[in-house]
Amino acid sequence: MYAQMVKSTGQGVKSLDEMDPQERAFQERINAGDKIEPKDWMPAGYRKTLIRQIGQHAHSEIVGQLPEGNWITRAPTLERKAILLAKVQDEAGHGLYLYCAAETLGVTRDELTEMLLDGRMKYSSIFNYPTLTWADMGAVGWLVDGAAIMNQVPLQRTSYGPYARAMVRICKEESFHQRQGFDIMMKMANGTTAQKRMAQDALNRFWGPSLMMFGPSDGDSVHSAQSMAWKIKMNGNDELRQLFVDQTAPQAEYLGLTIPDETLNWNDEKGGYDFAQPDWDEFFDVLKGNGPEAANRMEARNKAWDDGAWVRDGMMAHADKKRAAKLAAE
Amino acid sequence: MTKQEWPLWEIFIRGAHGLSHRHVGSLHAPDAEMAIKNARDVYTRRKEGVSIWAVESSAIVASSPEDKGHLYDPADDKVYRHPTFFDIPDDVGAM
Numbered sequence: 001m002y003a004q005m006v007k008s009t010g011q012g013v014k015s016l017d018e019m020d021p022q023e024r025a026f027q028e029r030i031n032a033g034d035k036i037e038p039k040d041w042m043p044a045g046y047r048k049t050l051i052r053q054i055g056q057h058a059h060s061e062i063v064g065q066l067p068e069g070n071w072i073t074r075a076p077t078l079e080r081k082a083i084l085l086a087k088v089q090d091e092a093g094h095g096l097y098l099y100c101a102a103e104t105l106g107v108t109r110d111e112l113t114e115m116l117l118d119g120r121m122k123y124s125s126i127f128n129y130p131t132l133t134w135a136d137m138g139a140v141g142w143l144v145d146g147a148a149i150m151n152q153v154p155l156q157r158t159s160y161g162p163y164a165r166a167m168v169r170i171c172k173e174e175s176f177h178q179r180q181g182f183d184i185m186m187k188m189a190n191g192t193t194a195q196k197r198m199a200q201d202a203l204n205r206f207w208g209p210s211l212m213m214f215g216p217s218d219g220d221s222v223h224s225a226q227s228m229a230w231k232i233k234m235n236g237n238d239e240l241r242q243l244f245v246d247q248t249a250p251q252a253e254y255l256g257l258t259i260p261d262e263t264l265n266w267n268d269e270k271g272g273y274d275f276a277q278p279d280w281d282e283f284f285d286v287l288k289g290n291g292p293e294a295a296n297r298m299e300a301r302n303k304a305w306d307d308g309a310w311v312r313d314g315m316m317a318h319a320d321k322k323r324a325a326k327l328a329a330e
Numbered sequence: 331m332t333k334q335e336w337p338l339w340e341i342f343i344r345g346a347h348g349l350s351h352r353h354v355g356s357l358h359a360p361d362a363e364m365a366i367k368n369a370r371d372v373y374t375r376r377k378e379g380v381s382i383w384a385v386e387s388s389a390i391v392a393s394s395p396e397d398k399g400h401l402y403d404p405a406d407d408k409v410y411r412h413p414t415f416f417d418i419p420d421d422v423g424a425m
Binding site: 090093100108165173 | 334335336338355356357358360361364371372375376392394395
């Protein structure tokens, strides 16, 4: 998931009886499957939690361009380069759809950007890991986009209209991302011994961080419970992680690669795989900003924002001048 | 640091020849020309459209949710506006 550990009100879910009439009417609309639109009344907590979640999701798409952008100039063929370029451009587009959805809640795009740049808002932990070889482009598409899809598909039914509509567009494009990743993995896994070793190494490094994308077990988190009552979180973290493992394990087998988990085993009784939890200490450390690439990612985003300031200002000045000239001519 | 944020534009796309333009989302651009260019990059990367409209968001007038009642209620008791209100005998044939 591109939004992890999003805090909600932290006050637990109110029963319908505890709500005032306005809030009860709102909750009843959600229970009935209605979509909430920007101008509708909504509880302050709903608005705030959504801004946090959609904002974090958007930031993840934007920062997520960096690990893959890293390989555009070194893609092995012109075709691979064109494909990767298209994929990274899509991520920029996904970020834009999501920022637009967040803006309908009353926050501006510049405010969201500034909150990312000064560390008040987060992006997904996964993008703090380095992409060391070309095989990592395969692993990122296959595993990282695969994990994102698990979460984004149900979010197409989320209660907030603009968010749900952004998700529909994103899901249409995301499937290309995962398949292009798997295509790279197939090529590498069936290549020379060195290529196969690179593919296995990429899987080894991205497996744990991919499982972490879903976030730690919800347990009795009041934040998750509230978000689920509002239908801005559709499934539990463990549930989605299980789905991801069940989908991915046979794909790894097809590739002839080994998932780095000795305990991974099909469990007939539960109809799913048993698997080991990732290193949650590492996850919390990365979330705190100590990921291997965290400093580089923030530096790159800050540099892009600062270096682009004169372009943003210049274009606005030009537009103002043209508008003034047009008015004068009328 | 930029002080003046680029204005927000609502983007409408004609999906195919013969269809009407449909709202697809919004974006920021300094002027109308750039709004069209950005819309091309953001919303038609996979041939989703044959024509683009860009309208500054601030120029859009919308009904408010509270109007729901008195704007639409008058239609509630006028079922005779629908063709299915009238029973036409089968003998008459298609109508």
